[in-house]
Amino acid sequence: MHTKSWHSVGPSLDECIKCNICTSYCPVAAVTDLFPGPKYVGPQAQRFRENGQPQTPDHSVDYCSGCRVCNEVCPTGVKIAELNARARAQIVSEKGIPLRNRLLGRNEMLGKLGHIVPGLANFGLHNSFSRVMAEKVMGIARQAPLPHWSTDGSFGDWFKKTQAQRLKSDKKVVYYHGCATMYYEPFIGKATVAVFEHNGYEVLVPPQNCCGLPMLSNGEFGAAADYHQNNINKLLVYAQAGLDIVGTSTSCTLTLKEEAPELLDMDSDNAKAITNATWDIFEWLRERHELGELKTDFRQMNMVLPYHAPCQYRAHRVGKPAMDIMALIPGIDIRESHARCCGIAGTYGYKKEKYQIAMDVGAELFDFVADQGGDVEMTACDSETCRWQLEHGTDLPSRHPVEILAAAYGLYDLEKRQLL
């Protein structure tokens, strides 16, 4: 497949020395025959792909979950996950996209729809009859951990309503909340605003839309490009003013920074400005801490907290900043999971044919949590779909590290998920 940006991702296939390390560490290939492994579908298959062949040569690339363990362990720097994402887009452009994937790719639209009458929507989506129907008609696994719409209003509603109480300051930060915080988990946005303000920052929440990642991972590149361009248009003025754009969804921030521009060949100066202005919240907090600007007036938190760094941190390549910051909290016993992936991989584990694969991949993580003993009351993870999968696989509640931090500042009730 040759697109204009062959130069950015494509040449990385030339780095492959066939050593098989990626295949050895791939969590998906470890549990299913349907995925022959990153080397096979990545740099190897890529040499056999080309536009306009009599038949699409391969389909197994669709079973890549995009977790990027391969990128992380590759000793030579092949962008395997990106090669796979491109190959999937190629298949979609040749074969079209199933309705199910189109729907899963439109998280924001679903969020908005459900938000109108959330109680009804939750009932409509989560009763067992409709889940069976959704599986039959659309192939969305009936057991998969779909989110619940917030019945307490959206994050946007709350932010508008509380505008008068919000801190005003010379130090300003732009909050990119993403769709999940907006419609399903507004409490994460609230905790985030509390943490920002506690550190003396005024929070700006400009209009924004879905980052487009769900579409990227389902191979709908055209639609994703529109979303990203909209975000550039809406956020550019802030980036140009030198403000940081900080997000709490590791996948959204990754998309704004790198995924969208790289996969979609959006290499304009404006796209670069967004890349350079965007931070994951803990990456940003760690930077504040390194500059001596982070408040550390934490209260004692006596808890054992299994923490799973989401796969997107692998792509951010910033280490594990949430670990770095949570470690500053007195009394907290963070147990770092070295599990490769929770399995859900965005919308991957929602799909009927992939649900069991996702659960098998996640077993490593679920077992790790179980091994931490009976004192564990909750787990933590930065990414929303991973938390839902963690809750699904462990029966324990899961929290965003920013909720932990807000609680450590004495601003947030971890159990009820509300500001104090």
Added chain:
Amino acid sequence: MSDLLVIGAGLSGLMAAYTAVKAGMRVTIAAKGLGSMHWGAGTIDVLGYTATQPELPVKRPLEQIQSLIQQNPQHPYALLTNEHIAQTLATFVALSKDIGVPYGGATNPGDNVLLPSPAGAARPTYLAPKAQLAGDLSRSEPMLIVGFEGMRDFYPELIAENLTHLGYPARAAFLPLKLITNRRDSNTVQLAQGLDNKEQRALLAAALRKIVRPGERIGLPAILGMDAHITFLAELERETNSPVFEIPTLPPSVPGVRLYKAFRGHLQSLGVRLTAGLEVISTQTTAPNGVPGAVQWVESATSARPLKLRADKFLLATGGILGGGFNSDVNGRVWETIFNLPLTIPQERADWFNPGFLNPQGHPVFKGGVKVNASFQPIGANDQPLYANLWAAGNLLAHSDGIQERSVEGTAVATGVAAAQALSG
């Protein structure tokens, strides 16, 4: 903020990190990816062959090192005394026991042990995983080399025929691959993980019991379990009433993965932060102008702006051409990829190779590397350290070709430990 940033997660980097954390330092490891340990036999080769006698395996490597150094006074081993090298290897052996992947050597201490290679040659090594040691070719029991039909990375007929030809009696047998896996395709790591399963293990033991003859020892591909391999080995020996050994396979190396995972887990439990996927793309140093400069930080690529990795001290353990520590181009330029340290590699392609792939003298391009002083600090033309807080260890060091000499891991262990001792002392 770390006391020490180790760049590279190969054996030398891990040994250095281990030594430093034991000395009380706060250590971080940043690596572009995983490497070296995943490719080799999983053994610790200290010295297998010398250029003066390329046909004869070295018998007593630590003693032979002395004559090696006479030939090649700048060899990395020349930076250490024999006792010191022996100590570092002892450190490794003790560590290997602690982390559950025990290593041992020849019956006669100080000797190399000859083990069957996957092609059926006798490969000299100094320390091997316990699981390989019953393959010691100085033992008299004939060998039954067992493979699995259709397994693409192991050929028992070839191994048995060559071993027999070399004077080590061996015969070959096959078992169905289905016996140990129901996967459509499996690489060796996946096969090993499958054999962590108890039922699968029992099936294999029962099948082996049927084909082994009294007095034989059994050689199998190195796939006998990933996490449970020591238990499994004991089970197999008990069930078959025969010594059992593994023969390493093509990459990925299961013995190497076992060592890497156990070692990584141990370092993490000691508080070492190891992050793979971080490629160092730039450095901030003070200019060395006759006097040693200093490394202030290095920067790694992220999804957006570079990430600063700060530490008091830095240890470069990125390997050579294969490890990614060096790169090269069509014009014959070879350079060290992070600090652009001076290299002893000839900068003319005409001088890179000797004729023939298996040339017993090796190829000059693979022999060059980073020159260091006795404290493992990279030095410039005036033999002075280039940076006061930079050290280097492992196979990037100049004047040895670890693959040709069969000294890759010995060099990694000895210089990794010694460099960390030097910088923490």
Added chain:
Amino acid sequence: MNRIQTEVLVIGGGATGTGVAWDAALRGLKVVLVERRDLTHGTSGRYHGLLHSGGRYAVKDSHGAAECIAENQILRVTHAHCIEDTSGFFVVLPEDEGEYPDKFKAGCEAVGIPCVEIPVAEALRREPLLNPRISRVFEVPDGSSDSFLAAHATAQAARNAGAQILTYHEVTSLIMVGGESDRRVAGAVVHNVVTGEDTEIHADMTVNAAGAWTGKLAAMAGIEITIMPSKGTMVAMNHRLVNTVVNRCKSPSDGDIIVPSHTVCVIGTTSINVPEPEPLRIEPWEVKKMLEEGDKMVPGFAQARVLRAWAGVRPLFQDTYTSGKGRDVTRKLALLDHKEREGVAGFLTITGGKWTTFRLMAEATVDDICRHLGTERPCTTATTPVPGAEQGHYWVGHRLHEIEEKHLQSELVCECELVTRTMIENAARRNPLLTLDDLRRDVRLGKGPCQGGFCTYRATGILHEMKKAGSWEVNMSDDASSAAKWEVAYLQSPGHNLVSDADSHEDNGRAANTADSFNPNLLLRDFLQERWKGVTPILWGRQLKQERLDELIYMSLMNVDHLPDKELSSPVTEFYLFDTTPTAEEVADV
């Protein structure tokens, strides 16, 4: 000494020789073909794989151009599966502007080469990596051919028509009869280089199709033919940077063609007069020149990973030797009737030409043979597809597609080129096989990024297992009856004819004349060295790193440099050992 009687003896197993055997056999003649190594060991196996539209010759050699386009259309039918319909661009770079492009267009039109000027934007859409500064693009029906498969398919077609093909049979002398006034070539004595056996082959007509060795062979009949061997160096890149043949629209010169070929693309060539066809040293400036020229057509080309470099020899014929450069000598076919020229009957030489016109060369040759034999039989090759042509044109994804559809991942032996165990077993059983290099030509073993790093060991192990199990013998003989079972058409298909037990038993009965010559360690060493030979001219950067991994595997892990039987050598060991490493002077010249 064995003795064979035949009507036609063809010497040379390249495109031309197999073509002559095919044509003659189709016309009902009794044919034997001998080749000193494997099929396509010579120039046919060492060219860039371009199926010419004729565009390259349109300005300077309209006759050659006309031949090309006619043959191009024929081969697309007769050898469909050996050809990828890539199409071809002639691109005008800023430095190439001038009169040539218009002359080119007119030249194409004059001889009937379909040539359409397309908008630059359209060309860039189809080939996004092309230099955006090109000013004009002409599209012509160039294609990409697999000369290995084509020779096999042609040879198979010849066998099916009754011809006998003997590889690894080297001509030691020509059988000369008659006196001063009626000298005649009556066949040849051939030496089986594997078994050491000699055979007298008596023939009514002997055809010299020895390519670059034409002059040496003719000398055995006391005939002097001036062949000017012209070396062309080619460089293969790790992946296809273009999917269309890209030519510079200017007077032909060094490094002006990029041909997508299977998973790689090849840039060629140089043109240097050399004294001998073998061995050929690749000089550093040649590689650098190819990369620099490639970079002009496809910016970034010089930074992409290079897999390998090799050289072939154009057997350029000239009646009288001049010191002219290779490209100035005509590429027209030359059929030399030695009865007319030197009074030596029974002996024809066919030389010159190019791969694209091999069928035409064969036709001309066999027409002449028939004339000499006093028989009139029309040529039918132009309308007779060879086995496998029914599969249609090659497409690059076909192996991947088949692996996926049939779930053959576990069968992969050469992972880079998607060669399965079945392909190796079939090729080994059906095709005379002496070295792994023969398998490389048959099924592309070891031709990918790792250059045999993983598959050399695996293929050795598999052949050794087959040998031990008695399911395969090294069979250097060839007879029409067993050959018919060999489905060369599917040589390239990963999943075709998965070997069954019955199948392997069936082959046990085949003559095993060289059982003792098989040695796995020699097989391993020869192929490692063969691969090394082709990578040394391009070892830097990524390929140097790959080579170091391959060293780790074969030295540190396998210890193959200390395997037994080091003293053994095969007929090709010496050829592989020829040092292609650049010398100091050569590097200094760059």
